[in-house]
Amino acid sequence: MTKPRNYKTEAIIIKKTKLGEADRILTFYTPHLGKIQAVAKGVRRPRSKMSGHLELLTHSLVPLARGRNLDIVTGSQTINGFLAIKSSLELISYALYIIELINKFTIDNVENYPLFKLLLETLKQLDRDCNNELVLRFFELHLLSYVGYRPQLRHCVLCHSPLEQASLSFSPKAGGILCHDCKNSQSPAYSISLNSLKLLKLLQECDFETVNQLEVRPQSNYEIEWIIRNYIRYLLEREIKSIAWLDAIRRQNREG
């Protein structure tokens, strides 16, 4: 189906690149068009009427006109500017990590409505600045599900035997938990405690309301963060650039 000459969509701005003197190429994540790119003309001039509505991490209503190559942004109206996120060094770092993941895991022009909902809800959660670490884990796990890499946590991925308590591990290559007997057949495999496995399973099944009420020991969070991070690195075959900054900010916060 060809796109109409002019169309309008909700969008969350997930990437921006400078173009020429005053323009930008923006990457939007939209509910029904998936990830799209468009040119916003003149947004780097101080008097641009659109620029503030087209900053990263903004949920906007964007009218677009079909262009020869890339579509052209013809206006913009903010729906949610996520002001709390933008006023906090820590929250910006979390949110930038989230949009980078979305950008890396999606391809242009493929609709994924649940993923859009997840992105929007996650940003709203971060905007409330509550239980951020778990919100991030929740996002990572559900993102993986929506793009087809849902980690298998119910039984051993290889031999399908039920998971006994003793020495389980997570294999990025197999995409799930391995039982004691299978763990040597896939390397690398990261050992995982039963508590962390329970937490992963809970996060995979629950909703944000539950996440907000959860209280988890930092140790469990580190463990599942480590496992998910390695899984994501394995799938993307590269580093997520914003992780280094996120880690630096968190380290600073811990040190005081």
Add this chain to the structure above:
Amino acid sequence: MDINPSNTTGSVNKLIQELSKLPGIGPKSAQRLTFYLLRAPDEQAKILAEAILSLSQNTRLCSACFNIADNDLCPICFSGKRDDNKICVVEQPQDILAMEHIGIYRGLYHVLHGAISPTEGIGSEDIRTKELLERLKDSQVDEVIIATNPTLEGEQTSMYLHKIISPLGIRVTRLARGLPFGTELEYADDVTLTRALEGRQEL
């Protein structure tokens, strides 16, 4: 556009090719500039060529503020007439030109050469934040004015700088963010309007 080599001479081709590598200059503009220079007096071409050469040979970064300089210090750091209690932190050397154009600010500058941008892998070590801290440590600066761009990257950089500078007991201020002159309120975005309202002033 491919330039047919048989139709023009080698030196014309070469200049067209080199010019079209410049930002904002396409093949047609490059061609126009080249043929203009071809007809222009020798003197003009010579001055242009010398200007371009001296750009890379005679400029360096100011050892104090990292602005573009001819010598060890840039004209602003060298002048001695500036108020050395204030440092204005900007992203790029061009921002100094804009600030100097208004002619109100009499303090010194510090050029970061970028802004923190985690998604592009640019962290605090990749811009000149460490140098700024070093500079502040043994100085009489009492105010740091952060003039990074009002974009997400600039905001993030300013929050980071505030976090690392304020423990030194130095006042950290940020340029006001509000409505630009000559625009209309109805088109203002939420962030700008919020900041404008927060920063409102007595008439």
